[in-house]
Amino acid sequence: xxxxxxxDKIAVTEKYKLGNKYHVLGKSVPKKDVLNKVLGKxxxxxxxxxxxxxxxxxxxxxxxxxxxxxxxxSKALAYPGVVTVLTYENVPGLNRQGELIKxxxxxxxxxxxxxxxxxxxxxxxxxxxxIAEEAAKLITYEADELxxxxxxxxxxxxxxxxxxxxDHNYFIKRVVVHGDxxxxxxxxxxxxxxxxxxxxxxxxxxxxxxxxxxxxxxxxTIYACSQNVHLDALDLAENLEIPMNKLRVVQSTTGGGFGxxxxxxxQPYIALAAMKTGRPAKMVFDRKESMKYSVKRHPFxxxxxxxxxxxxxxxxxxCLVYGDSGAYASLGPATLTRxxxxxxxxxxxxNVRAITYAVTTNNPQAGAxxxxxxxxxxxxxxxxxxxxxxxxxxxxxxLRKNNAYQVGSVTPTxxxxxxxxxxxKTLEAIEKEGPKYIAPKKEASKPYKKRGVGVASMWYGIxxxxxxxxxxxxxxxxxxxxxxxxxxxADIGQGSDTTMCQIVAEVLGVPYQDVRITSADTGLTxxxxxxxxxxxxxVSGNACRLAAESxxxxxxxxxxxxxxxxxxxxxxxxxxxxxxxxxxKKVTIKDCACKCHHMGIVPLGHGYYNPPTTLxxxxxxxGIPYGCYAYATQMAEIEVxxxxxxxxxxxxxxxxxxxxxxxxxxxxxQIQGGCTMGLGLGLxxxxxxxxxxxxxxxxxxxxxxxxxDVPIYHSIIIEEPDIxxxxxxxxxxxxxxxxxxxxxxxxxxxxxGVRIKRLPLTPENVLAELKKAGKAL
Amino acid sequence: MKTTICxxxxxxxxxxxxxxxxxxxxxxxxxxxxxxxxxxxxxGDCGACTVLLNGKAVxxxxxxALSVNGQEVMTLEGLGNAQNLHPLQKHFxxxxxxxxxxxxxxxxxxxxxxxxxxxxxxxxxxxxGLSGNLCRCTGYIKPIKATLxxxxxxxxxx
Numbered sequence: 001x002x003x004x005x006x007x008d009k010i011a012v013t014e015k016y017k018l019g020n021k022y023h024v025l026g027k028s029v030p031k032k033d034v035l036n037k038v039l040g041k042x043x044x045x046x047x048x049x050x051x052x053x054x055x056x057x058x059x060x061x062x063x064x065x066x067x068x069x070x071x072x073x074s075k076a077l078a079y080p081g082v083v084t085v086l087t088y089e090n091v092p093g094l095n096r097q098g099e100l101i102k103x104x105x106x107x108x109x110x111x112x113x114x115x116x117x118x119x120x121x122x123x124x125x126x127x128x129x130x131i132a133e134e135a136a137k138l139i140t141y142e143a144d145e146l147x148x149x150x151x152x153x154x155x156x157x158x159x160x161x162x163x164x165x166x167d168h169n170y171f172i173k174r175v176v177v178h179g180d181x182x183x184x185x186x187x188x189x190x191x192x193x194x195x196x197x198x199x200x201x202x203x204x205x206x207x208x209x210x211x212x213x214x215x216x217x218x219x220x221t222i223y224a225c226s227q228n229v230h231l232d233a234l235d236l237a238e239n240l241e242i243p244m245n246k247l248r249v250v251q252s253t254t255g256g257g258f259g260x261x262x263x264x265x266x267q268p269y270i271a272l273a274a275m276k277t278g279r280p281a282k283m284v285f286d287r288k289e290s291m292k293y294s295v296k297r298h299p300f301x302x303x304x305x306x307x308x309x310x311x312x313x314x315x316x317x318x319c320l321v322y323g324d325s326g327a328y329a330s331l332g333p334a335t336l337t338r339x340x341x342x343x344x345x346x347x348x349x350x351n352v353r354a355i356t357y358a359v360t361t362n363n364p365q366a367g368a369x370x371x372x373x374x375x376x377x378x379x380x381x382x383x384x385x386x387x388x389x390x391x392x393x394x395x396x397x398x399l400r401k402n403n404a405y406q407v408g409s410v411t412p413t414x415x416x417x418x419x420x421x422x423x424x425k426t427l428e429a430i431e432k433e434g435p436k437y438i439a440p441k442k443e444a445s446k447p448y449k450k451r452g453v454g455v456a457s458m459w460y461g462i463x464x465x466x467x468x469x470x471x472x473x474x475x476x477x478x479x480x481x482x483x484x485x486x487x488x489x490a491d492i493g494q495g496s497d498t499t500m501c502q503i504v505a506e507v508l509g510v511p512y513q514d515v516r517i518t519s520a521d522t523g524l525t526x527x528x529x530x531x532x533x534x535x536x537x538x539v540s541g542n543a544c545r546l547a548a549e550s551x552x553x554x555x556x557x558x559x560x561x562x563x564x565x566x567x568x569x570x571x572x573x574x575x576x577x578x579x580x581x582x583x584x585k586k587v588t589i590k591d592c593a594c595k596c597h598h599m600g601i602v603p604l605g606h607g608y609y610n611p612p613t614t615l616x617x618x619x620x621x622x623g624i625p626y627g628c629y630a631y632a633t634q635m636a637e638i639e640v641x642x643x644x645x646x647x648x649x650x651x652x653x654x655x656x657x658x659x660x661x662x663x664x665x666x667x668x669x670q671i672q673g674g675c676t677m678g679l680g681l682g683l684x685x686x687x688x689x690x691x692x693x694x695x696x697x698x699x700x701x702x703x704x705x706x707x708x709d710v711p712i713y714h715s716i717i718i719e720e721p722d723i724x725x726x727x728x729x730x731x732x733x734x735x736x737x738x739x740x741x742x743x744x745x746x747x748x749x750x751x752x753g754v755r756i757k758r759l760p761l762t763p764e765n766v767l768a769e770l771k772k773a774g775k776a777l
Numbered sequence: 778m779k780t781t782i783c784x785x786x787x788x789x790x791x792x793x794x795x796x797x798x799x800x801x802x803x804x805x806x807x808x809x810x811x812x813x814x815x816x817x818x819x820x821g822d823c824g825a826c827t828v829l830l831n832g833k834a835v836x837x838x839x840x841x842a843l844s845v846n847g848q849e850v851m852t853l854e855g856l857g858n859a860q861n862l863h864p865l866q867k868h869f870x871x872x873x874x875x876x877x878x879x880x881x882x883x884x885x886x887x888x889x890x891x892x893x894x895x896x897x898x899x900x901x902x903x904x905x906g907l908s909g910n911l912c913r914c915t916g917y918i919k920p921i922k923a924t925l926x927x928x929x930x931x932x933x934x935x
Binding site (some may be wrong): 028030037038204208254284286347493495666675676700704705 | 806807810812813815816817818822823825851852854858859862865866867869870871872873874875876877878879880881882885892903904905907908909910911912913914915916917918919920921930933
């Protein structure tokens with residue numbers, strides 16, 4: 001397996017041919033979903049219509065923290081065009097939802113706590129969206145106000161009020177301890193110790209949350225944006241009190257997720273409205289609603305200490321991390337668990353201690369967002385390492401190479417890495433290819449600017465941390481030789497449908513265009529788990545591989561009869577099956593599928609895969625959190641205007657070890673998209689909260705990168721296959737974002753000699769630091 | 778009070794009664810169920826609702842339906858079909874120009890208006906031309922390259 005240099009010139013599918021042994025794996029075939037997308041035909045949640053449908057709109061709490069005493073919906077009910085108003089009394093089941101902890105009310109009960117601004121009080125169901133919106137403003141409520149807790153410090157103060165019935169204001173505390181950290185620091189020649197702070201980032205998917213529900217008296221069908229329909233169904237079933245087999249949750253085309261569409265959004269309300277009125281129900285959040293009340297990336301307060309001997313061998317690592325997880329758990333506990341396991345980076349360090357908290361406050365809840373608590377740590381740890389390299393007096397890439405994981409290395413959770421450890425190759429690729437694009441030393445383009453180059457690396461465990469997270473797949477070969485794949489995995493634009501079809505086509509020896517996929521529909525497909533944790537290529541990909549291998553047994557049985565050969569003697573080539581002992585005679589998969597039916601066999605395969613993980617010990621975090629890991633190193637070239645603090649990122653060279661590359665153009669697309677989101681995290685994006693309320697709920701107040709902000713990207717795909725991956729494939733969705741902000745911060749230091757430990761690196765923040773250091777012009 | 782307007786939509790004559798405060802976007806989506814123009818910000822920041830009004834790209838959320846009386850509106854539905862993709866659709870499809878696809882219709886229509894004005898653009902000019910269309914998935918590179926490839930194909934076909 002080699003290294004593929006992906007040039008940033010006009011892409012032609014042919015160019016990415018790897019010349020490997022596969023017929024469709026490793027080829028940049030066009031994505032399965034995209035033809036409908038370029039025709040404008042894909043149906044997103046907001047694109048469903050029915051003549052008699054009703055529209056839903058929430059009345060939300062104005063309080064951050066209070067006890068609800070009464071709700072008055074009389075004016076709304078009297079408003080012309082209002083069909084009904086839903087309150088907690090209309091929620092038949094648990095009235096508690098959540099990915100991990102059932103703590104978030106569908107509609108707040110009288111006598112219970114409102115825990116953040118925007119908690120749902122009532123839901124208006126009306127003839128038009130406009131009427132629903134107007135009537136929702138007429139609903140009033142009374143509440144006993146409590147003193148909101150809006151900072152981590154206040155939440156953890158000894159006399160703090162408890163937001164939940166608990167003796168502490170955090171959802172989880174995670175500890176990972178490996179070796180003897182305190183003793184090891186005593187032996188270090190060089191210690192770098194810093195505090196870092198990161199901001200709240202918004203997913204800012206372009207599609208606001210939307211969905212449509214239909215109830216036929218027996219089965220409730222929901223079409224909504226989602227990253228995990230089967231978990232949606234479980235959460236909904238518990239709240240609606242209907243069995244899961246009478247609940248069909250279908251993922252509508254999803255306009256970006258990035259972790260933000262794992263949690264339920266519109267689904268409970270359209271479900272309740274459809275069941276109560278007997279009419280189809282629709283709900284679409286507006287932009288402000290989406291940006292104010294959706295989950296966010298955790299802001300982190302990080303204390304990190306790195307110690308090495310005088311050669312730069314890292315001996316000890318210690319970090320203490322507080323993430324403001326907001327009012328509801330969402331995926332906060334899982335995020336801070338991942339943070340603890342991966343905080344030290346892709347380096348073999350004998351003594352590691354990581355302590356993390358997902359802190360409960362009355363702020364908007366933080367949950368999953370691309371990178372899952374790792375990008376924040378990369379910003380801190382990769383700056384610490386670069387500072388360490390400077391103190392040791394060696395090149396920062398060399399320092400990373402000297403400490404990088406190898407096969408056989410032991411991680412902070414005690415896992416021995418068995419295969420697929422590509423960190424060194426990514427460092428070597430950056431060392432070799434980086435200078436071809438980014439000269440190590442070069443003058444800035446203007447006298448008032450300074451130029452700098454920075455590097456950062458990362459590792460990322462593929463799949464959910466420590467927990468079982470299986471995916472299933474069905475594969476059927478039809479009588480005309482075409483293939484239908486059914487999987488639960490949600491394609492949210494990242495390309496999982498395409499990846500799965502490539503894997504199945506590869507196993508069965510059929511053309512890619514003959515494979516069709518149905519995904520993320522609880523009425524038709526098996527559970528595929530979440531499209532998160534960069535896990536679908538690895539986990540659902542393995543399920544597809546197994547299902548395809550299982551149906552292939554039936555096809556080979558039929559082929560062996562048709563060819564009059566032993567099943568072990570049957571091979572495939574050029575979309576045909578043949579006997580290796582008599583390669584002249586060939587049969588097609590269509591011949592085999594028909595023969596199967598004549599033999600009384602349905603050519604149907606199923607499979608499921610679960611990564612070989614173990615639960616982590618709560619006391620010291622020891623265990624096997626992930627089945628495989630992706631690695632990356634990125635190099636950024638920037639110019640900073642010393643008068644204004646404005647940073648221009650000129651180029652990024654991104655070397656990613658993805659295991660076997662299933663679809664290079666899609667991988668390159670993930671790298672470019674991830675780097676751009678990382679650039680947003682690094683330079684401009686910040687959700688501002690005042691008194692528990694998001695005050696930047698628009699694209700005018702919350703900046704995301706535009707076409708004018710993106711640098712030149714040079715993507716390098718490294719293939720270091722993992723024994724556990726399907727054909728050795730791992731993942732790339734989140735890794736692409738993780739090192740970018742850190743590489744930019746290191747480049748800023750290289751340019752100016754000023755190290756900024758707080759994100760984002762906006763002109764204001766940079767200029768303030770430059771002034772403090774006496775370096776601003 | 779509703780006023781009846783007449784306009785051409787994707788080449789077809791339309792007649793519809795609209796309220797004075799109805800936007801072009803809401804008329805297309807909610808009344809005519811033309812769903813390729815997407816609602817994302819509803820205040821002109823994102824470009825997801827871009828359509829062509831007399832050949833020029835507009836944010837349809839900022840245009841009143843009344844004002845298109847007698848005018849010509851084109852949405853992605855009018856650009857090409859599966860058997861006959863427009864070069865922009867073809868290259869967005871083949872070159873990874875679309876991921877989640879929510880910004881795609883607006884982005885392609887913006888690119889169409891841009892190429893009609895500037896058939897032989899540089900890469901920098903394409904970046905300018907697409908800078909009003911937010912995309913959260915692609916990092917813009919592939920839509921930019923797809924637009925350049927489409928320009929090349931359109932020019933070669935002339």
